Every structure is written in C-alpha cells, then in structure tokens.
Amino acid sequence: MADTVSGSGIGYQLAYPLAINQQAIPITVQIDAPAAVVAAVEPHWTVYVTALGAPFVAIVAACIAGYMAWRNVQTARNKLKFDLWEKRMEVYEQLQDVFTIIKYAINEPETMSKVEDHYRIRGKAQWLFDDKVVHFLDRHLRVKAMEFQVMCDRRVIMESNPEDAEFQAAWKLIFEPWKDQIEVLRTEFERLVRDSLKLEH
Numbered sequence: 757m758a759d760t761v762s763g764s765g766i767g768y769q770l771a772y773p774l775a776i777n778q779q780a781i782p783i784t785v786q787i788d789a790p791a792a793v794v795a796a797v798e799p800h801w802t803v804y805v806t807a808l809g810a811p812f813v814a815i816v817a818a819c820i821a822g823y824m825a826w827r828n829v830q831t832a833r834n835k836l837k838f839d840l841w842e843k844r845m846e847v848y849e850q851l852q853d854v855f856t857i858i859k860y861a862i863n864e865p866e867t868m869s870k871v872e873d874h875y876r877i878r879g880k881a882q883w884l885f886d887d888k889v890v891h892f893l894d895r896h897l898r899v900k901a902m903e904f905q906v907m908c909d910r911r912v913i914m915e916s917n918p919e920d921a922e923f924q925a926a927w928k929l930i931f932e933p934w935k936d937q938i939e940v941l942r943t944e945f946e947r948l949v950r951d952s953l954k955l956e957h
Contacts, residue, residue: 759881761767824850846883850877851897855945859938861907861931863887868908887947897939907934 854874857867874897882890907930914927 837955840884841953843880844949844952847877847881847884848953851881851945852895852942854897854901855938855942856906858904859935859942861904861911861934871904874898874901885949885952887953891946892948895930896943900938900941907931910940 816948850870854871854877856862857871874893876899877935878890878893881893910927910930914924914931
C-alpha cells in the first residue's frame with residue numbers, strides 16, 4: 757500500500773495481486789480522504805487557546821475584582837483611622853491648653869471657661885483613649901482644675917502688691933512648685949497618649 761497526495765486530500769493506493777495465466781497483475785485502487793479529516797487528528801493551536809481562553813479570562817477578572825475589593829477595604833480602614841486620629845488630636849490640643857492655663861494661673865474669663873470645660877473634654881476622651889488616660893484625667897487634672905481657682909486668687913493678690921518683696925518671695929515659693937507639678941503632669945499625660953496619637957495606630 758502506498759500513500760499519494762491529491763488536490764482534494766490525501767490518497768491511499770492499495771495494490772492487490774491478481775493471478776492471470778500464472779502471472780500476478782497488480783490492481784491499484786485510490787481512496788481520497790479530505791485534508792480536513794487528516795488535520796483533525798492533530799488539533800490546531802487555536803483549539804487550545806479557545807479551550808483555555810475563557811477560564812483564563814475568568815481567573816484574571818476574579819483577581820482584579822479581589823484586588824479592588826481589598827483596596828476598598830484598606831481605604832475604608834485608613835479613613836476610619838484618620839478620623840479617629842483627628843478626634844484624638846482635637847481632644848489632646850484642648851487638654852494641652854488647659855494644662856497651660858492651669859500652669860500659669862491665667863485668670864481671664866476666656867481661660868476660666870476653658871478650664872471649666874475640661875469636664876466636657878474628659879467626657880469625649882473616655883471614648884477616644886484607653887482607661888489609663890481617663891483615670892489620669894480623673895485623678896490628676898480634675899484636682900488641679902479645682903486648685904486652679906485658688907492659685908488665680910493668690911496671683912491677683914500678688915499682682916496687687918508688686919512692691920512687697922516679702923510677699924513676692926512667699927508667692928514664688930508657692931507658684932514655682934505649682935508650675936513644676938503641672939509640667940510633670942503634662943509630661944505624664946503626653947506619655948500616656950503618645951501611642952494613641954500615632955497615625956498608624
């Protein structure tokens with residue numbers, strides 16, 4: 757049997773011997789097969805692309821959707837962190853003002869109002885800071901806020917007697933330790949809130 761290629765496909769020639777008068781005479785029969793049939797035995801590369809294309813696109817789409825969802829979650833989480841940081845910073849700055857006013861016994865209507873307002877600030881702080889900060893405010897700042905009025909009254913008396921050296925010396929003995937006490941409390945307050953005021957917290 758021999759293979760031949762024709763215009764319409766691939767042909768197969770089959771030779772059969774036929775005995776006539778003791779001689780073998782070959783008879784050839786040609787069978788043509790379409791080229792497409794033969795080619796189907798070996799799939800074209802486009803078949804693989806077609807078969808794998810849809811799953812590949814689905815996987816890529818799922819990865820993109822997952823990444824976008826992750827980014828949305830991260831964005832929302834970062835926004836919550838920043839909003840919390842802003843609220844904490846606002847309370848921190850208000851309390852720093854109170855410390856400054858108390859430290860120098862600034863006796864003015866506006867400053868007195870700020871000191872009295874520290875109760876409201878403390879109420880906000882309990883939702884923004886941990887229990888250590890709230891306990892500190894209750895135990896220390898509230899006490900100093902109440903003593904603040906006494907210091908203001910003493911300062912008024914001091915300023916009314918600027919020429920009395922003995923009185924000024926006595927006031928200095930009272931006022932300087934007072935300022936040191938407030939500065940120690942301010943330092944401790946800053947230590948307690950330091951971690952809470954980190955933006956990545």
